[in-house]
Amino acid sequence: METLTYLPSFRRRLLRKSGGILVMALGLAGLAAWLMAYVWINQMARLPLQNEAQLVAHAIVQGGELQIEAYYWDEPHHRLLERHIDPFFLQVFDAKGRLLRQSDNIALLGAPYPQTLLHPPVAQEPFWQPLRTFRIGSHTLYYVVYPLYDAQQRYLGALQLARLEPGFLALYRQTALGIGLIWAVLSGLTLLLLALSSQRVLGPLHQLTQATAALSADRLHEPIRIQGPLDRETALLLSALNDLLRRLHEAFDELRRFTANASHELKTPLTILRGQAELALRxxxxxxxxxxxxxxxxxxxxxxxxxVEHLLLLSRLDQPETPFSFTPVDLSALVAQELEPFRARAAARGIALTAALDPKAQTMGVATLLKEVVRNVLDNALKYTPKGAIEVTVMRSGTQVVLEVRDTGVGIPPEALPHITERFYRVPSTAAGVEGHGLGLALVARIVTLHNGVLGFASQVGQGTTVRVTLPALAIAIPDPQPIDT
Incomplete structure (x- = not known):
């Protein structure tokens, strides 16, 4: 069996496509989580500076002027540097950017401190803006520049307020690292679960493949069975495959029976021919x-x-690509024409053959094939009717035309009715002493199916059989039809 190694496996495609999508989705979720954490850290970091700036602004902006001394500059967090006090480094600038005053703890930093505004004043930083930082000696500070306005919204100056950076920048990195680790773990677990799920799905399919590869022509009747629980889709596939194998087994059986029966049916007349010739020459x-x-x-x-003609015709009918030319057919006229050869045979055996033919019974069909239907049905009726009568009826019923042949012959046992359209089948109880090869009704059934018709039988042993052929009627108007004289 061809290995088909050039095709990607289901597991690989599942991990590559579904796994890739899930890993990307987890990555996007992690990125969104980091951004939310980033915004939250920024807001929490700026909040103390914003609150302090608003407090100072409220104290020093009075009467449209900056009253620097109105603020209490001796607060511990403006005089001391110890971290447990959480020192704030405050500078006040006028509208021209000149430094007016700064808190005493700035001098304690032991290094030059900016004496100008580090960036234009902003009342509220956008949430995506990273913390603004600068270094003084060994200290890292983050800051805001807050504008000062009077009641008429005139710009009076600005506050530059800084604070020792307590670890927010490290928290960015730690958060990103934590989310990255979580993403890696979840991605690994996701891929592992996908791999395990694919194994659960592929296990029955591997069993199915191995069982199918091990099948031989003489074991098609054995259904494939798979161990373990099955998903609904796998169970449906298994059911469909077993159904296909059953139909193949039936087809092979039919082919074997057909070959055996055809050989027998061909051998019998050939044997008789040879025996007659040898006897004549002896x-x-x-x-x-x-x-x-x-x-x-x-x-x-x-x-x-x-x-041989029937075998060839059945072979043509079995090939879907065989073209047949459908034309309007007057079924009553066709039956009337085919009845003539059978009248003499019926009269010779004392059987009454009558016909009632409706001239409106027209259909679309292949005339030569419909003639085969009439011949085979009439031939069977004559062969299996030792005495009595045969009635042939052709009529139109709504959108259908019906050919019905009713005889008073030997009838067909109920158990044989389902098989009478099988090829080479002959009813055991009635076939003795009657010429035939068992292909007639098989041919009739195939032709009726080709014409989208229905073939039906009704029979009682010892009372006779009725064969009913129903075909689609031709939808045309027939002016003033005249009865057919039979």
Missing amino acids: RPRSAEHYRETLHNILRQTEHLTTL
Whole structure:
């Protein structure tokens, strides 16, 4: 069996596509979580500076002027540097950017401190803006520049307020690292779960593949069975495959029966032909004896010809691509024409053959094939009716035309009815002493199906059989139809 190694496996495609999408989704979720954490850290970091700036602004902005001394500059967090006090480094600038005053703890930093505004004043930093920082000696500070306005919204100056950076920048990195680790762990777990899930799905499929590869033509009747629980889709696939194998087994069985029966049916007349010829050649015979031998040979040749013609016609009908030309067919006229050869046979056996033919019974069909239907149905009726009558009816019923042949013959046992359209099937209880090869009704059924029709049977043993062929009617108007004289 071809390995098909050039095709990607289901597990690889699942991990590559579904796994890739899930890993990307987890990554996007992690990025969104980090951004939310980033915004929250920024807001929490700026909040103390914003509150302090608003407090100072409220104290020093009075009467449209900056009253620097109105603020209490001796607060511990403006004089001291110890971290437990949480020192704030405050500078006040006028509208021209000149430094007016700064808190005493700035001098304690032991390094030069900016004496100008580090950036234009902003009342509220946007949430995406990272913390603004600068270094003084060994200290890292973050800051805000807050504008000062009077009641008429005139710009009076600005506050530059800084604070020792307590670890927010490290928290950015730690948060990103934590989210990254969580993303890696979740991605690994996701891929692992996908791999395990694919194994659960692929396990039954591997069993199915191995069981199918191990099948042979003589084991098609054995259903494939898979161990373990099955998903609904896998169970449906298994059911469909077993159904396919069953139909293949039936088709192979039918082919074997067909081959055996065809061989038997062909061999029988050939054997008779050979026996008649050998018998005639064994010693001189009278002219009458030779004539009888030739009649027997002719009868077997006709039987053999009919068998071969039926086999060829069935072969054509079994090929879907075989073209057939459908034309309007007057079914009553066709039946009337085919009845003539059977009238003499019926009269010779004392059987009454009558017909009631509706001239409106027209259909779209293949005339040569419909003739085969009529011939085979009438031939069966005559062969299995020792005495009595045969009634042939053709009528139009709504959108259908119906051909019905009713006889008073031997009938068909109920258990045989489902099989009478099988190829080479002959009813055991009635086939003895009756010529035939068991292809007639199989041919009729195939032709009726080709015409989108329905073939039906009703029979009682000892009382007779009714064969009913229903075909789609031709939707045309027939002016003033005249009855057909039969």
